[in-house]
Every structure is written in structure tokens, then in C-alpha cells.
Amino acid sequence: MTASRQFRLARRPRGVPVPEDFVMIEIDTPDAGEGEIQIQNLILSVDPYMRPRLDADQPFDQPMIGGGLGRIVQSRNPKFREGDIVRHGGGFQERFNSSGAGVQVLTPDPALPLSVYMHALGGTGITAYGGLLETGALKDGEQVFVSTAGGAVGSVVAQIAKIKGCHVVGSTGSDAKAAWLRDVAGLDAVINYKTQNLAESLKAATPKGIDVYFENVGGAHLDAALPRMNVRGRIPVCGMISMYNGGGEGVHNLFALIYGRIRMEGFVASDFPHLQAQFVSDMTGWLKDGKVRYEETILDGFERAAEGLIGLFEGRNAGKMLIRVAD
Numbered sequence: 393m394t395a396s397r398q399f400r401l402a403r404r405p406r407g408v409p410v411p412e413d414f415v416m417i418e419i420d421t422p423d424a425g426e427g428e429i430q431i432q433n434l435i436l437s438v439d440p441y442m443r444p445r446l447d448a449d450q451p452f453d454q455p456m457i458g459g460g461l462g463r464i465v466q467s468r469n470p471k472f473r474e475g476d477i478v479r480h481g482g483g484f485q486e487r488f489n490s491s492g493a494g495v496q497v498l499t500p501d502p503a504l505p506l507s508v509y510m511h512a513l514g515g516t517g518i519t520a521y522g523g524l525l526e527t528g529a530l531k532d533g534e535q536v537f538v539s540t541a542g543g544a545v546g547s548v549v550a551q552i553a554k555i556k557g558c559h560v561v562g563s564t565g566s567d568a569k570a571a572w573l574r575d576v577a578g579l580d581a582v583i584n585y586k587t588q589n590l591a592e593s594l595k596a597a598t599p600k601g602i603d604v605y606f607e608n609v610g611g612a613h614l615d616a617a618l619p620r621m622n623v624r625g626r627i628p629v630c631g632m633i634s635m636y637n638g639g640g641e642g643v644h645n646l647f648a649l650i651y652g653r654i655r656m657e658g659f660v661a662s663d664f665p666h667l668q669a670q671f672v673s674d675m676t677g678w679l680k681d682g683k684v685r686y687e688e689t690i691l692d693g694f695e696r697a698a699e700g701l702i703g704l705f706e707g708r709n710a711g712k713m714l715i716r717v718a719d
Contacts, residue, residue, distance in 0.1 A: 393420040394430075398455040399484035399697040405446050408705050413446070414456075414698040421487045423466060428489045430466035434477075435690075436484055437510045438700040438713040439544075440633050455483035456697070460717075461498075461510055472497065479509060484697050486717060501676055511544045511712035512686050513675050515661050519630060520548035521671045522664030524606060527628040527657055530556060534603035535622070537594065538562045539613040541579065542569030542687075544712035545630060549606045551577050551684045561597045563590065563613065565707050572710070576685050591616040601625075607656075610634045611641035618645035618654075627656040633705075687711030 395418065402415040424430040437459045445457055464476045469492050472478070479496045482488050500506055504513070511517060523545075524530050536553040540546045541562025550573065553560045561581045562573050570582040581597035583590060594616045601622040607614060610632035621627070634641060649656060664671070678684040689709040691700050694717045704713045 393422055394487055395419075396421045396485060396487040397694055398486075399694070400455060401446060401450050401452055405443075409443070409446065409698075409702050411698050411702070414701075416695060416697075419485075421489065424468050424489050427469050427491060428466075429464050429469050429472045429492055429495070430487060430489050431462040431478060431480060431482060431495070432465045432487050433460050433462045433482075433485065433694075433717040434719070435507060435510055436460040436694075436697065436700075436715040436717060437515070438697075438704050438709075438715060439516075440631055440704065442701060443705065455485040455488075457481075458484050459510075459515060460484075461506065463718075477506070479514065484694075484715075486694055501680075504676070504679060507688055507690065507712075507714060508679060508686070510714055511688070512548055512679060512684060513672065516544040516712065517548055517675055518664055518668065518671050519661040520545050520552060521675065522661070522667050523628045523630050523659050524549050524552055524604070526664065526667065527659045528604045528606060528626045530558070530604055533557045534559075535598060535600050536560045536604045536606070537598065537602045537617055537620070538606045539609040539617075540564065540633065541573055541577075541582070542566070542710070543608065544686075546606065546608055547573070547577060547686065547711060548684060550579055551678075553604075554578055555678065555683055559598075559600065561594065561602075563594075563609075569710065572687065585613070591619075594620060604628070606630065608633060611643065615641070615643045615645050618643075618648040618652075621648060621652050621654050623652050625652060625654045627654060629656060629658040688714060690714045690716050692716045 405413045459481045477498045536558045538550045541550045542564035562579045563583045565586045573579045573582045583593040602620045605617040605627045607629045608631045611634035687710040
């Protein structure tokens with residue numbers, strides 16, 4: 393037996409989550425049984441998709457749904473070795489036993505920090521890569537708009553589009569993030585939707601219209617983008633974060649889909665297993681060459697998991713939000 397902690401849901405949130413919606417409990421994790429492995433979590437990923445699941449899908453008697461990076465500390469499964477670094481969906485807990493199903497052994501590049509395998513080289517990276525290049529069918533030199541371009545997915549989308557020679561406009565909610573997008577990520581125009589008129593600013597920033605709108609927000613962002621879409625434009629729908637905490641803004645310009653022959657399509661990261669090898673090759677090279685830059689917000693300590701999730705929806709993160717559980 394080994395002492396461990398789990399982060400669980402205490403009650404269903406109403407709107408933006410608050411600390412009282414969660415509870416941390418202590419448990420004893422038994423030794424790995426025959427055919428099992430025991431994983432010690434190192435880094436946990438905090439992601440927008442976690443919020444909608446709190447309304448119905450998240451059980452009260454199980455650790456919070458989520459992904460992470462861990463180290464195998466016990467193995468009674470011949471497919472895994474003690475010391476292996478793995479990526480998993482085992483949830484928010486310090487240690488847990490697994491049959492190995494859904495656990496991926498990583499061979500991290502020593503020239504890159506381990507944390508990038510939780511964003512640019514992880515789920516957010518393949519989401520950006522597949523969503524833009526396959527679902528969005530991006531062509532070199534097109535006109536691109538990315539909402540929440542300062543986030544973990546949006547920032548990668550915007551930089552891939554720049555690598556492909558596109559004119560790229562991004563939106564974000566703070567001047568600091570806007571400056572990073574302009575000065576570091578190299579976007580052509582950035583809109584702070586909290587201080588600027590979104591529709592007017594987007595019109596001014598897209599004189600040639602929009603061929604691909606990478607949708608992370610919905611609501612007013614979608615309403616502003618639709619009239620700017622070019623004929624046969626594409627809108628890959630990654631998220632609708634404006635709706636996740638209840639409420640949200642209505643969309644009035646959906647008629648633009650008809651006469652613009654615009655394709656709007658949702659997708660998830662697991663749609664792209666056939667792209668994985670090329671994605672890893674491309675992204676590793678882009679990171680090493682400095683063509684893709686990133687920001688991380690890393691909170692130290694398992695007990696800060698609630699702070700990380702709440703902070704994500706209050707915009708307190710720069711880039712990817714992570715919880716460092718152990719070294």
C-alpha cells in the first residue's frame with residue numbers, strides 16, 4: 393500500500409467553478425497486481441473540456457477526469473518497464489494502478505522539456521494540427537482567424553498557419569497575451585475582445601476576408617466571423633468556451649453559411665491517429681527550430697488542482713495550464 397490523494401467533485405458547479413465544488417481525499421493505493429502497472433503522476437493537464445463534464449458526466453466517487461504524464465513505479469505487465477514515462481487519461485490522482493489500456497509510453501526528446509508532451513507535442517498539439525490542416529483543410533497563403541489565440545490550442549494553430557504562409561488574426565482577452573501573440577508568435581493582427589469592438593476590429597484586420605476560422609469560443613466570436621467568411625470558407629469547431637459555464641451569447645449570422653457555402657465541422661483530437669507520426673515529426677522540428685513558441689502556466693503541488701481549473705476559466709493562464717505533482 394502507498395498513500396495517495398485524489399481530487400474529486402464535491403457538488404455540481406453553478407456557472408464558473410469555485411473551490412467549494414471540489415474536495416481532495418486521501419486513499420491507500422495497493423501494490424500493482426498481476427498484469428498491472430502503478431503510475432506516479434508527474435504533470436496533470438488542465439483543459440476546457442473538463443468543465444462541461446462536471447455538469448453530468450463526472451462521478452462524485454471517482455477522481456476528476458483528466459490526462460497527465462506519469463512514471464511507472466511498479467510493473468507486473470510485460471509491456472511496460474519501471475521507470476517508463478507514460479501519457480495517460482487516469483485522472484487527477486497522485487498514484488493509481490492500471491491494466492495499461494490507454495497508456496502510451498513516451499520516448500521524450502532530451503532537447504525538449506517534458507512538459508511540452510502535455511501541450512504542443514500532446515493532445516492540444518494534435519488538436520491544433522489535425523483541426524487546422526485536415527478538418528479546416530488549410531491551404532498555404534490563406535486568410536485565417538483564430539479565437540482565444542493565446543490559449544494552448546489557439547497559439548499552436550496560429551503559428552502553424554504562419555508557417556504555412558497565411559495572414560493570421562487572433563483574438564485574446566488581455567493586453568499581455570496580445571503582445572505575446574504579436575511580438576513572439578508573429579501574428580499579423582491581434583484583437584483584445586475585452587477592450588476593442590470585436591466585429592469592427594475583425595473587419596478591419598481581415599480586408600481579404602477569412603478562409604479558415606478556427607473556432608474555440610462561439611457566441612459573439614462566431615457572430616463576428618461569419619460575415620467575414622469567404623465563399624467555401626471552413627470553420628473547424630474545436631470548442632465553445634463561452635457556453636461552458638452556462639449562459640452565453642446568441643448567434644444571429646448563421647444565414648451566412650448558406651450563401652457563402654461555408655462548411656462548419658466539429659472534431660476531437662482522437663480523429664487524427666493517422667496524422668500522429670507526421671505531427672510528432674513536424675512539431676518536434678518546429679519546436680527545436682523556434683518556429684513554434686509556447687507559454688506554460690505551471691502550478692506546483694497536487695493540492696492546487698482546483699486553483700488551476702478555476703484559473704483557466706478566469707483567464708489566469710498564459711498558454712497551457714499544468715499542475716506539477718512530482719519531479
